[in-house]
Amino acid sequence: MSNVVILCEHKNGELVKQSLSAVKAGIDAAKATSGKSFLLLMGSGIDKAKEAASRLGADGVIAVEDAALAGYTAEAYAIAAFEAIKPQSADLVLATTSAFSKDLLPRLAVKLKAGMVSDILSIKTDGGKIAGFTRAMWAGSMIADVEVSAAVVVATVRGTAFAHAEPVAAASPVTPVSVKIDQGALHAKSLEVIEHKSSRPQLADASVVVSGGRGLKGPEGFKTIEQLADLFGAAIGASRAAVDAGWVPNDLQVGQTGKIVAPNLYIAIGISGAIQHLAGMKDSKTIVAINKDPDAPIFQIADYGLVADFAKAVPELVDEIKKVK
Amino acid sequence: MKILVTVKRVSDPEAKLKIKPDGSWIQTEGVKFVVNPFDEIAVEEALRIKEKQTGEVVVVSIGDKVVTEQIRAALAMGCDRGIFVNYPGASDSFDIAGILQKIVEQEKPDIIILGKQAVDDDMGAAGFMLAELLGYPQAAFASKVEISDDKKKAKVTREIDGGLEVKEVEIPCIITADLRLNTPRYASLPNIMKAKQKPIKEVTVDALGVAVKPSVTVKKLTEPPKRKGGVKVESVQDLVTKLKNEAKVI
Numbered sequence: 001m002s003n004v005v006i007l008c009e010h011k012n013g014e015l016v017k018q019s020l021s022a023v024k025a026g027i028d029a030a031k032a033t034s035g036k037s038f039l040l041l042m043g044s045g046i047d048k049a050k051e052a053a054s055r056l057g058a059d060g061v062i063a064v065e066d067a068a069l070a071g072y073t074a075e076a077y078a079i080a081a082f083e084a085i086k087p088q089s090a091d092l093v094l095a096t097t098s099a100f101s102k103d104l105l106p107r108l109a110v111k112l113k114a115g116m117v118s119d120i121l122s123i124k125t126d127g128g129k130i131a132g133f134t135r136a137m138w139a140g141s142m143i144a145d146v147e148v149s150a151a152v153v154v155a156t157v158r159g160t161a162f163a164h165a166e167p168v169a170a171a172s173p174v175t176p177v178s179v180k181i182d183q184g185a186l187h188a189k190s191l192e193v194i195e196h197k198s199s200r201p202q203l204a205d206a207s208v209v210v211s212g213g214r215g216l217k218g219p220e221g222f223k224t225i226e227q228l229a230d231l232f233g234a235a236i237g238a239s240r241a242a243v244d245a246g247w248v249p250n251d252l253q254v255g256q257t258g259k260i261v262a263p264n265l266y267i268a269i270g271i272s273g274a275i276q277h278l279a280g281m282k283d284s285k286t287i288v289a290i291n292k293d294p295d296a297p298i299f300q301i302a303d304y305g306l307v308a309d310f311a312k313a314v315p316e317l318v319d320e321i322k323k324v325k
Numbered sequence: 326m327k328i329l330v331t332v333k334r335v336s337d338p339e340a341k342l343k344i345k346p347d348g349s350w351i352q353t354e355g356v357k358f359v360v361n362p363f364d365e366i367a368v369e370e371a372l373r374i375k376e377k378q379t380g381e382v383v384v385v386s387i388g389d390k391v392v393t394e395q396i397r398a399a400l401a402m403g404c405d406r407g408i409f410v411n412y413p414g415a416s417d418s419f420d421i422a423g424i425l426q427k428i429v430e431q432e433k434p435d436i437i438i439l440g441k442q443a444v445d446d447d448m449g450a451a452g453f454m455l456a457e458l459l460g461y462p463q464a465a466f467a468s469k470v471e472i473s474d475d476k477k478k479a480k481v482t483r484e485i486d487g488g489l490e491v492k493e494v495e496i497p498c499i500i501t502a503d504l505r506l507n508t509p510r511y512a513s514l515p516n517i518m519k520a521k522q523k524p525i526k527e528v529t530v531d532a533l534g535v536a537v538k539p540s541v542t543v544k545k546l547t548e549p550p551k552r553k554g555g556v557k558v559e560s561v562q563d564l565v566t567k568l569k570n571e572a573k574v575i
Contacts, residue, residue, distance in 0.1 A: 011487075073462075073492070074453065074463055074465070075462055075463070078457065098486055099465075099466060099483075099484070099485040099486045100485075100486070102449055102465070102466075103453065103463070103465040103466070105450075106418070106449075106450040106451075106452075106453035106454045106457070107453050107454070107456065107457040107463070109419070109450070109454065110419070110422070110454050110457035110458055111457065115417075115419070115540040115541045116418055116419065116448075116450050116454070116541065117448075117541055118447060118448045118449055118450060119447065132544070136447070136549070137445065137446050137447065137543075137546070138336065138342055138351065138444075138445055139338065139444065139447075140549065141342055141548070141549075142342070142344065142351065142546045142547070142548060142549075143546070143547050143548070143549050144543045144544075144545070144546055145543070145544045145545040145546075145547075146541060146542065146543055146544065147541075147542055147544050148540055148541050148542075149540045149541075149542075150540040150541075186462065187461070187462040187494060187495035187498070188462035188463070188464075188492060188493065188494045188495070188498075189492070189493050190490060190491075190492050191480070191491040191492065191493050192490070192491040193485070193488060193489070193490045193491075194488050194489045194490070194491070195487055195488040196487060196488045196489075202486070202487065208574075240504065243504060243505070244504060244505070246505070249488075250468065250484045250503065250504060250505055251484060251485070251486055251487055251488065253504075256444065256447065257363075257441075257442065257444065257447075257504065264574060265568075265572070265574040275338075276338060276444075282552050286568075286572045286574055287552075287554065288564065288568070294557075299554065299555060299557065300554055300555055301552045301554040301555075302554045302555070302556075303554055303556060303572065304556060304557075304558050304564055304567055304568065304572070305554070305555070305556065305557040305558065306557070306558050306560075306561065306564050307557065308561070313561055316561040317561050317564065317565065320561050320562055320564075320565040321565055321568075321575055323565075324565060324569050324575060325575055
């Protein structure tokens with residue numbers, strides 16, 4: 001019997017869609033071991049997120065609401081999560097891999113004296129217990145079977161490796177938990193969050209991703225591929241090279257050290273296809289590559305490869321798609 | 326200011342890796358090893374802070390004797406001295422954090438900078454575990470670090486999902502370096518020569534008094550299934566036809 005607590009993320013009071021992967025992974029693991037699953041929400045002004053979380057089929061929702069949690073800091077949230085999880089005798093604590101969970105969970109793992117595993121791809125259960133995990137190593141070139149001997153395991157969950165939890169009719173009970181947070185003892189505060197304004201979907205949520213790399217030659221190249229993205233309502237992604245060159249913000253980076261995505265359609269433009277980039281997109285359903293180098297490694301994994309200069313091919317592609325759409 | 330940076334020895338990100346026949350780990354023979362790229366960014370940032378504030382940069386690495394190569398590389402970039410923790414089995418994030426905790430307690434640095442993740446195991450946990458063990462605040466995924474005039478606080482711009490966050494942490498603190506924090510310098514030949522004379526202190530886990538007990542272990546490695554691709558289309562029209570009729574994504 002393994003009890004699972006899943007940390008859910010919210011943005012402006014609404015449950016973040018990506019969290020649904022960890023929720024699904026956690027509820028399934030609890031069920032497979034006849035344990036219980038609880039969703040944990042922390043913050044302030046989170047009524048909508050609580051309501052959404054209560055409809056996901058978990059055994060309960062724990063809500064920690066406190067003014068000290070209005071702005072996120074790992075320091076305060078680790079205390080809140082620890083206090084909320086302590087009474088649950090949790091064996092497994094999960095959250096979908098994100099900037100939030102990567103920052104928070106290691107701190108929480110220390111408080112819980114837990115073993116920590118990052119970005120898991122699957123959870124193995126055996127005889128009513130959690131038996132192990134799989135995760136990618138070396139930019140996805142190896143899959144590791146990992147075992148943890150600690151009594152408690154804290155893990156981040158790769159969003160693309162698990163389906164989303166679906167809403168259910170029956171509501172799980174929501175239990176408020178209050179914690180005391182001494183803000184002076186945190187030695188940290190969030191001063192400002194600067195959101196990149198975009199009408200496009202988040203990379204992780206998009207069903208179509210149009211990505212650009214070094215081959216786009218500069219920020220103007222991204223303007224060209226945006227026209228293509230507009231046709232699909234797609235998210236824009238980028239290779240590490242394009243981010244490194246300062247052409248686009250870092251949170252658009254797809255790959256080992258950026259975001260892992262698996263959309264229905266991934267269009268890689270001017271991306272050579274280093275293993276570090278492939279690690280972030282090779283599970284996409286359909287992959288299209290446009291690159292003027294016929295030997296670019298991206299063509300080896302692309303379902304449809306077009307050897308062409310993007311500056312000519314992309315506007316042409318936009319016109320042709322408009323004709324048939 | 327005294328700054329402690331960590332460097333991890335990792336296989337060259339360009340290296341083609343193979344699994345050992347027994348599946349226990351990768352074959353390391355003939356593989357080139359380098360400083361973890363994010364740790365190079367950490368070293369660079371430490372050096373830049375030192376150049377502005379004066380002080381000392383101490384570099385630490387944990388592992389087999391061979392990791393002294395990576396310590397030398399950091400010394401050649403400009404770090405002042407090295408600490409080599411002789412612990413060949415190092416892999417568990419919590420053990421690494423525990424070892425670093427002891428080093429911090431001895432060295433008492435103002436700031437500890439680590440790479441945001443090692444590109445071999447992609448765990449990204451040890452830095453924040455260290456922060457928790459020490460009770461220090463943390464600034465993860467830094468793209469800009471500003472030290473206050475009184476040297477009591479660091480204002481760190483962080484890469485987060487959907488944008489940036491500006492976080493203020495009191496010193497002592499932990500910072501992890503993200504890609505855009507800086508571009509690491511190359512070590513010049515004279516500095517590589519000079520680095521050979523810089524001291525590296527060797528310590529053992531026993532001497533540090535850390536009870537290492539790895540709880541997370543890799544049992545087996547396998548290669549993931551290869552994706553089949555490689556179909557080329559002749560023209561944009563051909564591509565659109567296939568996307569519409571075959572892949573049915575338009």
